[in-house]
Amino acid sequence: MVASEATPFAKTGGLADVMGALPQALNAGGDEVGVVLPRYRGIALEGAQRVYADLTIWLGLAQWKVDIYRTESAGVPYYLVDSPALYDRDGIYGDGDGDYKDNHIRFAVLSQAALAIVRHVWRPDVVHCHDWQAALVPVYIRQLLAADPTFLGLRVLFTIHNLSYQGKFPLEILPEIGMDPRTVSTSALELAGEVNLLKAAIVSADAISTVSEGYAREIQEPELGFALDSFLRARANVLHGILNGVDYGSWSPENDACIAAPYSAGDLAGKQICKHDLLDEVGLPSANMERPLLGIVSRFTNQKGFDLVAEVAGELVAEDLALVALGSGQPEYERMFGDLASAHPDRFAVRVAYDNRLAHKIEAGSDIFLMPSWFEPCGLNQMYSLRYGSVPVVRATGGLDDTIEETTGFKFREYSGAALLETIRTALTAWKDRAAWTSMMRRGMGKDFSWNSSAARYSELYRDLLR
C-alpha cells in the first residue's frame, strides 16, 4: 500500500486510522501487506532498518536523494521514505501559510519511491494506492514502465477516501513530476486546463474502490461527483464500495487508556464517570451532568456540515443541552464554536486543537455525537460513537447513512439547518426517556464494524485483479 498517513506514524484524519488497521487485518487473514509512507519530522528511526541507501529519483532535470527504512507496527512492515529536503517539516501537507508549494513533488517522490521498493526491495502482486498523494503510481506504471519486466502483471487498486481532494496543479508542473508533455503522453493527467492527479488515477488504475457503498454510488452523480463523476461512471464496472472498519483494539470503552473509567454495554456505570471527567477536562460545570452532552470531534471543513450548526446556533443555545467540540481547520468554524463558548461558558466548550486523548474522552463522555456532514465517504467517528454508547446524530449521506440505523441513531436527509435542528430536538426528547435511551445505546454498542469482513473483501478484490 502507498499512502500519505498511517497511525501511529502520522495522522490528520481517518485515512491514517485505515492505514494503521487494514494492513494488519489483511495480514491476519493470510495476505502479506507492507505500507510505504513518507518519513515526516517526528517519525523516529530508532529500531528501523535501512533497506536502501542513496536511492536517486529523477523527476525531469531534478534529482531527489532518498533512503528507505523498514520498521514494524503491529507486525506490519512500514517502509519509510526518508528525504529530509521534502518531508522534514512541521506539517504533513502544509503549515500556517497553507499547503506546501511543492506538494506535487513531495508526493511524486513518494510514488516513485514506492516503485523503487517494488523493484529493489520487495515485489508484491498488487499495489494498493490511497488518495491523490499516491495517484501517480498507476500513471507512472502505465506511461513510463509499461514494457519493464519488473512491472509486468503488477496490478494497481486505487482507493478514494475523499473525492474533494484531487491534487490539482497548474500544467507547468508536469516536468517537475517527471511527465514532460514533450516526451510522454500526459492526457491522463489533464482536466480543465489543470493537472488533476485524482482523475489520472481514476483513468489509469486497474480497479477503483471507495470507502462505503453509499459513497460509491454518490460519486457517480454530479451532485457529489466533484466534476469527476463522468470518469467514475466510465469505470463503474471496476468501481467498488468497501466500508471501512473499526480498530476495536484502539477504540473500545472496555479497554481505553485515555478515558477515566472503563465501561461496557453490560455495565454502563463508568460512562457517567467519563462524562464528569470530560466536563472537568474542558472546564464545564458539573451541573451539566443533568443535561445531554453533545460531542463533536472533527476537522473543521465545509465537508463536515458546520455551516448548518452556525445557521441554527441561536436556537441551539436555547435548548437544554451542553456541547463540547474538538477540531481545527477553517477559521470561520473555529470562530463560530469559539463565540458559542465565550457567550455560554457554562454549557459550551471548544478546543481548537488536534488531541487524540481528548478525542477518546469525548467519545466516552458525551451522550450524543454530532456529524451533520454535507458528504462523508465513510466516517469513522460515528462508528466509534456507537461502540462508546454516544448516540450519533448524523446526516444521511455516504458512510453515515450506511452505518447508522433508525434503531441506533438519528438521521436527517435534507441539508438544512432546520432539518438538523429538528433532529437534534428529537434526540433531546428521546434522551429524557432513560430506559429507551439506554436500550438505544446498547443496540449501538452491540454493532460490529470490525475490519475482518471489509479486509476479506479487499483480499478478494486483489485476487480478482490477478485472475
Ligand code: ADP
Ligand atoms: P475524516 O477522515 O474526514 O477527517 P473520519 O471520521 O474518517 O473523518 O476520521 C477522523 C479521524 O480523525 C478520527 O479518528 C477522529 O477521531 C480523528 N480526529 C479528527 N479531528 C481530530 C482532532 N481535532 N483531534 C483528534 N482527533 C481528531
Ligand code: GLC
Ligand atoms: C476521508 C473521509 C472519511 C473517511 C476517511 C477514511 O478522510 O473524509 O469519511 O472515513 O477518509 O477512509
